[in-house]
Amino acid sequence: MPNKWEFGKALNLLAYESKILEVGVGEGHFLSAARLAGHDVQGVELNPLGADRARSKGFVIHEEMLDRIHLDPNDKFDSICSFQVLEHVAQPLEFLRGMLKLLKPNGKLILSVPNAAVQKRIDPLNLGLLNQPPHHMGHWDESVFRSLEKFLPVKLTSVHIEPLASYHVAWMVSGYLRGKFSFLGSFCSRLLFNRITTLPVQLILLSGLRKFLPGHTLLVEFEYFPAL
Secondary structure, three states: OOOOHHHHHHHHHOOOOOEEEEEOOOOOHHHHHHHHOOOEEEEEOOOHHHHHHHHOOOOEEEOOOHHHOOOOHHHOEEEEEEEOOHHHOOOHHHHHHHHHOOEEEEEEEEEEEEEHHHHHHHOOOOOOHHHOOOOOOOOEOHHHHHHHHHOOOEEEEEEEEEEOOHHHHHHHHHHHHHHHOHHHOHHHHHHHOOOOOOHHHHHHHHOOHHHHOEEEEEEEEEEEOOOO
């Protein structure tokens, strides 16, 4: 998506005219927004098609694994961002260490993921194929991110939860009710609770109440302390 909640939230957290690396740039939508805001940006993207499209917009894109990117200490980044990537990584600590290696001391690491605390309400039995390996290799919520302070030289400085987006209302309502009535079996719960049968509840939430419910995405901000 060209415009995502986490893009704006991350930009609000970044210092003015930061040197930023985005890991997993896709086609460069966040890089475009960050450049427009006055930041010096580069990216990492292993998908050749995505990397080429981002380069066509004038961005420097590293098409290689993080441990193969070597920088002079003076060339390291003020902030590193990665959106909706961490949950797909089979070795998350190695991935996070690779990003920290490219970050200046006291730099910011900003990550967004699907909020596992919300997903547990919608799919308590974890039956959704897209929330299982090989698509999602890990489930992340605030408590998991806080535990990273035990393993990495970082401090969790802020946590941000996306309000329920309008385009996720049907998914949220149907999934939540199916989970509550899972004792009926998968077929019956899906028959009873779908985009059509839950329309009245959807309309109530779309009237404005959705903004008071947690949505799909969790965004966290870390500060890097390499001396720890």
